[in-house]
Amino acid sequence: MEDDARPAARLTVLSGPSGVGKDSVIELIRARSPWVWLSVSVTTRKMRDYEVDGVHYFFADRPEFERMIASGQLLEWAEFAGNLYGTPRGPVEARLREGEPVLLKIDLQGARQVRAAMPEAQLVFLAPPSVEELKRRLVGRGTDDEETIRRRLAHADEELAAEREFDVTVVNDYVERAADELVSLLGSSFLTPLRAD
Numbered sequence: 001m002e003d004d005a006r007p008a009a010r011l012t013v014l015s016g017p018s019g020v021g022k023d024s025v026i027e028l029i030r031a032r033s034p035w036v037w038l039s040v041s042v043t044t045r046k047m048r049d050y051e052v053d054g055v056h057y058f059f060a061d062r063p064e065f066e067r068m069i070a071s072g073q074l075l076e077w078a079e080f081a082g083n084l085y086g087t088p089r090g091p092v093e094a095r096l097r098e099g100e101p102v103l104l105k106i107d108l109q110g111a112r113q114v115r116a117a118m119p120e121a122q123l124v125f126l127a128p129p130s131v132e133e134l135k136r137r138l139v140g141r142g143t144d145d146e147e148t149i150r151r152r153l154a155h156a157d158e159e160l161a162a163e164r165e166f167d168v169t170v171v172n173d174y175v176e177r178a179a180d181e182l183v184s185l186l187g188s189s190f191l192t193p194l195r196a197d
């Protein structure tokens, strides 16, 4: 029976408004806790200077992305600020089957899809210390043009209001502290030694 075979490992979803610092928290976890398995999303967005294909995202064009949707290869997907983003299903399911916790960094629409598809997933909301601070970070980021910033600001209000749909809130006051808190939420199965593969 499927339920009996379900591993103890859980899927943890990190979401929160654009600009709240999800990427910084994830980068810190990547550097300090390399044993945490992070899902790599597919996106049609243009690659930023510092990004590496296959590490930060898999970069794809729209037709490729649409083929992945049509063939059921995505666990969830969403359109965000004019670009498509999605989570490849295969690697996530494989990790969970092996009993390893999985961390996804996705937007609110994606978090809702994961909640519907996998009710046992743990949804973590990364919150800014204040709304003003969020808007300051979003405008000051310097990676996006004006139109993109405007769309991200509009989306941020909706995302802030969604906090109550989440299981846990982590406040990103200090990125190190927020990263530690998130890692501690991932599950006690991380405390067992990992295979060297």
Ligand code: 5GP
Pocket (backbone or CB within 6 Å): 016, 017, 018, 022, 041, 042, 045, 076, 077, 078, 080, 085, 086, 087, 105, 106, 107, 108, 109, 110, 111
């Ligand atoms: P960015 O373009 O700044 O890297 O990401 C924009 C938004 O897309 C962020 O809120 C990010 O969390 C979200 N995102 C990244 N990957 C995925 C994904 O696979 N699925 C969904 N639904 N959202 C994603």
